[in-house]
Amino acid sequence: MVRIGIAGIGFMGRIHFLAASRLANGRVTAICSRDPAKRAGDWTSTRGNFGPEPGRVELTGVKPYASYDELLGDPTIDLVDICTVTDQHAPMALAALRAGKHVLVEKAISLTEAEADQMVATARAAGKLLMVAHVLPFFPEFKFAANAVRSGVHGKLLSGHLTRVISRPDWSGDIGDAGKTGGPAVDLHIHDTHFVGLIGGRPKAVSSSGVVSNGVVEYLTTNYHYGFGGPALSCSSGAVAMSGRAFVHGYELYLERATLSYSSAGLPVTVFTPDGKSHQPNLGSGDAIDAFAEEIGAAVEAVRTGHEADMLSPGLARDALVMCFREIESVKTGKEVNL
16 A cells, blocks of 8 residues: 655645545555644635535544654655645655655646756656656546557547637636746646647747736747657647636647547547548546546556656656746747757
């Protein structure tokens, strides 16, 4: 049984706690929060933009720590699950790795390229796993697409476009603070750059245009340049919609022998085939907590076996962060930027 300590009981910490309760080979044995109410099980303040309504949780058998150092000092914890704001990811992950813990850290891996490189190097030196919780490939719609592309079942990926647009986040003061999260071009868009890297590999260069407010890129459209023979991929992402417009994400991917389409705005995953027909695969319940359970389950299995989880690779997460930074540079300079 892999014993998990969750650091940070906000919206994402609650989601991870709920997801971990569905695991067979892992369980949460400790939490860390500065808030005494949360340590006592009152999580009513952890509301987010999906999932069940927050309330009180049963913490029998779960050790509540007020100090992160106390959590790291607990010799029974195998995996530290860091669910804090992004600007805290690097120092907390580094401390956990140096304390001899395996680490699962929420996306984005960090707020700078140098921090990400230091985290990867420290994990290697410590002989511990560093995993980054990019959950998108565990959602059935995106898992299906990634498997279809990577398996080659429909031939080569030729081109495609991704979409991810929200209104300005207002459910958390921290989530709306670009200094703590990197702004929408990092905190939101990194889901897309991670997925682009997963299905297309690392591009050679990017060119982007976008909307900038007070120095922060709030929306961008990017072309990913792979060179001759590579896929022609693009993405539009950001926080520019009015509050009454529901969050929309999706894709249209063009392969040699199929077109894959999905939009959360009302189009289920649909596979269009050369015979002019189409079908919609059965992807299961679509429960968001199940996707997080599969993600954390992959981290638990990695700890059990000692083998890195492909979807949680820190290298892929680091490259996704770098892509975001290069796209921001492209928006602000109006030039193509090499990776």
